Amino acid sequence: xxxxxxLVDDHPVVRxxxxxxxxxxxxxxxxxxxxxxxxxxxxxxxxxxxxVLCDLRLGGGMDGVAATVALRALRPxxxxxxxxxxxxxxxxxxxxxxxxxxxxxxDVPPDTIVEALHTAAAGQVFLASDLATRVMxxxxxxxxxxxxxxxxxxxxxVQGASNKEIARALFVTEATIKSHLVHIFTxxxxxxxxxxxxxxxxAGLIREG
Amino acid sequence: xxxxxxLVDDHPVVRxxxxxxxxxxxxxxxxxxxxxxxxxxxxxxxxxxxxVLCDLRLGGGMDGVAATVALRALRPxxxxxxxxxxxxxxxxxxxxxxxxxxxxxxDVPPDTIVEALHTAAAGQVFLASDLATRVMxxxxxxxxxxxxxxxxxxxxxVQGASNKEIARALFVTEATIKSHLVHIFTxxxxxxxxxxxxxxxxAGLIREG
DNA sequence: CGGTCCCTCCATCAAACGGTTGAGACCAGA
DNA sequence: TCTGGTCTCAACCGTTTGATGGAGGGACCG
Numbered sequence: 001x002x003x004x005x006x007l008v009d010d011h012p013v014v015r016x017x018x019x020x021x022x023x024x025x026x027x028x029x030x031x032x033x034x035x036x037x038x039x040x041x042x043x044x045x046x047x048x049x050x051x052v053l054c055d056l057r058l059g060g061g062m063d064g065v066a067a068t069v070a071l072r073a074l075r076p077x078x079x080x081x082x083x084x085x086x087x088x089x090x091x092x093x094x095x096x097x098x099x100x101x102x103x104x105x106x107d108v109p110p111d112t113i114v115e116a117l118h119t120a121a122a123g124q125v126f127l128a129s130d131l132a133t134r135v136m137x138x139x140x141x142x143x144x145x146x147x148x149x150x151x152x153x154x155x156x157x158v159q160g161a162s163n164k165e166i167a168r169a170l171f172v173t174e175a176t177i178k179s180h181l182v183h184i185f186t187x188x189x190x191x192x193x194x195x196x197x198x199x200x201x202x203a204g205l206i207r208e209g
Numbered sequence: 210x211x212x213x214x215x216l217v218d219d220h221p222v223v224r225x226x227x228x229x230x231x232x233x234x235x236x237x238x239x240x241x242x243x244x245x246x247x248x249x250x251x252x253x254x255x256x257x258x259x260x261v262l263c264d265l266r267l268g269g270g271m272d273g274v275a276a277t278v279a280l281r282a283l284r285p286x287x288x289x290x291x292x293x294x295x296x297x298x299x300x301x302x303x304x305x306x307x308x309x310x311x312x313x314x315x316d317v318p319p320d321t322i323v324e325a326l327h328t329a330a331a332g333q334v335f336l337a338s339d340l341a342t343r344v345m346x347x348x349x350x351x352x353x354x355x356x357x358x359x360x361x362x363x364x365x366x367v368q369g370a371s372n373k374e375i376a377r378a379l380f381v382t383e384a385t386i387k388s389h390l391v392h393i394f395t396x397x398x399x400x401x402x403x404x405x406x407x408x409x410x411x412a413g414l415i416r417e418g
Numbered sequence: 419c420g421g422t423c424c425c426t427c428c429a430t431c432a433a434a435c436g437g438t439t440g441a442g443a444c445c446a447g448a
Numbered sequence: 449t450c451t452g453g454t455c456t457c458a459a460c461c462g463t464t465t466g467a468t469g470g471a472g473g474g475a476c477c478g
Contacts, residue, residue, distance in 0.1 A: 010316050011223075011316050012317075012318055013226040013227055013230065014223060016225075016226040016229050017222040017223055017224070017225040017226025017227070017229065020225050020228075021222065057294070059316060085220070085266070106223070107220050107221075110221055110222065149454075149455065149456095150454095158407065159404075160399070160401060160406060161404075162403070162434075162435085163434080164434090172455085173456075173457055173458085175458055175459090176455075176456050176457060178436080178437090179457075180456095181436080182437070182438085183454095185436085190369065191436080192371060192435090192436075192464090193403055194369040195368075198368050199369070356424065357424095358424075358425065358426095372465075381425085381426070382426075382427060384427050385426055387465080389425085390465090390466075391466075391467075394466080400466075400467095402466090419478100420478095421478090422476085423474100423475085423476085424473105424476100425472105426473080427470100428470080429469095429470090430468085431467085431468090432465105432467090433464105433465085433467100434465070434466090435463080435464070436463075436464085439458100439459090439460090440457105440459095441456100442456080442457085443457105444453100445453090445454085445455105446452090446453090447452085447453105448449100448451075
C-alpha cells in the first residue's frame with residue numbers, strides 16, 4: 001500500500017520536484033503541501049499523513065525542529081523526516097532529539113528519499129550511514145547545556161562585544177559577565193573568548209548559522 | 210520564441226522541480242542538466258544555452274561563482290542566473306562581480322524565475338528589488354581586500370587561535386602576527402579580534418559560510 | 419632604477435582580558 | 449526545610465592584546 005506524505009518546504013521549486021518524483025510512483029501518495037511550519041501542523045492535523053517530509057529552514061517563525069516537536073505532539077502523530085541541505089551535527093542532533101524519524105540531505109538520489117519514507121512510515125529511523133556515525137559520536141559528547149542567561153552573554157560575545165559592552169547591554173556589572181564567561185568557557189571546554197565564538201558556532205548554539 | 214536553459218544544481222530534486230516547472234511552459238526549453246560546475250561548463254560548451262540557471266553551492270570543487278566565471282569565458286557566453294538559498298551580501302556581490310546576470314532566492318514563485326530567465330536572455334540584469342537595494346549599498350562600501358597572508362592569519366583567528374598559536378602555525382614571530390592584525394583591523398574597521406571574527410564572517414571573507 | 423606593496427621583525431606600554439576565589443540572593447524541587 | 453542551580457557582584461593577579469612607531473628585504477612594475 002502507498003505511503004501518504006505531506007510535503008513541507010518554503011521553496012515552491014523543491015515541492016514541485018518532490019511531487020514530480022512521487023507522482024511517478026505507485027508507492028507514495030502526496031496528500032498535501034505546506035510552506036511553513038504552522039501550515040504544516042494545521043494540514044497534518046486534518047490530513048493524517050503517514051509521514052511529513054520537512055525542510056529544516058522554513059519561512060515562518062517556526063523552524064524544522066520546532067515543527068517536528070509540534071507534529072509529534074499530534075494524535076495520531078505522523079513520522080517526521082527531515083530533508084535539508086544542512087549537515088551540521090547540531091542540526092542533525094537537534095532534529096533527532098525533537099523526534100524526527102530520519103535526516104536526509106537534499107543531494108541524495110530520489111530513490112533514497114522514497115526508501116526513507118517507507119522506513120519512517122514503518123516506525124523506524126532512517127539515517128544515511130555517514131550521518132549515523134557522526135550522530136553516534138555526537139551522542140557520546142552531548143551538546144553543552146547553557147542557561148538562558150549564558151546564551152544571552154554568548155549572543156553578544158559572538159558579535160564581538162567586549163565584556164564592558166555586554167555588561168551595559170544586559171544591565172549588569174562587568175564582574176557578572178566575567179562570571180558567566182567562566183561558566184561558558186568551562187561548559188564549552190575552551191580558554192578564550194575567540195575560541196568560544198568558534199565552538200559556539202560549530203555546536204549550533206546560536207542563531208544565524 | 211523559447212529561451213533555452215541549462216540547469217545546474219547538485220540536488221536532483223531541485224532539478225526535477227525546475228524541469229517540471231519549465232516543461233509545463235512554452236517559452237522555456239530545458240536543454241540539459243548538470244550537477245557540478247565542471248559538468249556545467251562542458252555541457253554549456255556543446256549545448257549553447259541562452260541562460261545557465263545555477264546554484265551557488267555545488268557538489269564539486271567548483272562553486273557557483275567559479276562556475277560563473279568559467280561560463281562567461283565561453284564564446285558565445287551564456288547568461289548566468291544564480292538561483293540559491295543564501296542571501297548573504299557577500300555571496301550576491303561575488304556573483305555579480307563574477308558576471309552573473311541575476312540573483313534569485315529559491316523561495317521565489319516559479320513565475321519570477323521564468324521572468325528572470327527572459328530578462329537574462331535579453332542581456333539584462335535581474336535582481337529582486339530587496340536584493341537590489343542591498344547590492345547598491347554594498348557597492349558604496351566595497352568589500353575590504355586582504356592580502357593572502359592576512360587571510361592566512363584571519364583563518365586562524367576565526368578559529369579562536371591566540372597570537373602565539375597563529376605565529377607557531379605560520380612559522381613567524383608573534384610580532385609579525387600583531388603587525389598583520391593591525392592591518393586587518395584597519396581594513397575591517399574594528400578594534401578587537403572578536404569583532405574582526407564577526408565582520409569577517411559577515412563579509413564572507415572566510416570559508417565555511 | 420625608483421617607487422610601491424607585501425612580509426617580516428623589533429621595542430614599548432597601557433588597557434583589556436582570563437582565571438581564581440569567595441559570597442549573597444533568589445527560586446524551584448526534594 | 450534544605451539543597452542545588454542560577455544570577456548577581458567583588459577583589460586580585462598574571463597574561464594577552466592592541467596601539468604606536470619604526471626598520472629591513474624582496475617582488476613587481478612603470
